[in-house]
Amino acid sequence: LKKSKDKIIIEIERNKKNFLITSVLLEQNSKLTVYHDISQIKKAEKALISSEKRFKQLSNLTFEGILIHDKGIAIDLNLSLASIFGYSRDELLGQNVIPLLIPAKYHNLISENIIKNHALPYDVEGIRKDGSVFPLELEARNIESDDKSKIIRVTAIRDITQRKKAEQKLLKQNQEYASLNEEYKTQNIELIIAKEKAEESDKLKSAFLANMSHEI
Numbered sequence: 001l002k003k004s005k006d007k008i009i010i011e012i013e014r015n016k017k018n019f020l021i022t023s024v025l026l027e028q029n030s031k032l033t034v035y036h037d038i039s040q041i042k043k044a045e046k047a048l049i050s051s052e053k054r055f056k057q058l059s060n061l062t063f064e065g066i067l068i069h070d071k072g073i074a075i076d077l078n079l080s081l082a083s084i085f086g087y088s089r090d091e092l093l094g095q096n097v098i099p100l101l102i103p104a105k106y107h108n109l110i111s112e113n114i115i116k117n118h119a120l121p122y123d124v125e126g127i128r129k130d131g132s133v134f135p136l137e138l139e140a141r142n143i144e145s146d147d148k149s150k151i152i153r154v155t156a157i158r159d160i161t162q163r164k165k166a167e168q169k170l171l172k173q174n175q176e177y178a179s180l181n182e183e184y185k186t187q188n189i190e191l192i193i194a195k196e197k198a199e200e201s202d203k204l205k206s207a208f209l210a211n212m213s214h215e216i
Helices: 001-063 079-085 097-103 104-116 162-213
Strands: 065-070 073-077 124-126 132-144 154-159
Touching: 065 079, 065 097, 079 104, 079 124, 079 154, 097 104, 097 124, 104 132, 132 162
Parallel strands: none
Antiparallel strands: 065 073, 065 154, 124 132, 132 154
């Protein structure tokens, strides 16, 4: 009986040790799991920050303005966009930039293009901070959002002042060429008429001389 009791005590002690070892292992495993999860989260956060940083660097290097907005409210924008309109980045963030940067006559067109998710480039005008108006080209696309009440739109904005000047210069040159062409046509017609008159005059002169010779 004593031996059985001793065996039971030994078994209990062994179970206690196993339980303690198991508990320690579970605790360590739990800590490792938590550490692993935190490590993964930190890696993901680091990758996201790095990705955002690269995006901002790239977007700031481009000469065209980049605007991310929700129905006109600026969520993010690059430095080029702020520079195009003469504002600082902080002055535009969180603002409804459509009435601020675009003349009223284009607002309906922009609203329709947002709703239709129009993705082809189109021309409008912009208003700088100093009030000056200049030509713009917009090209935009809607991006999906978890919040269905939002319409997130990424817009590329280009100042096309130089292009419009070049187009106006080319148009003026074409008009001048067309005018010169008409002038040359008129001169050519006048030359043809003058030539025909000269030829007719020569014929009459020849006929007159022939007739005189005959009379003589």
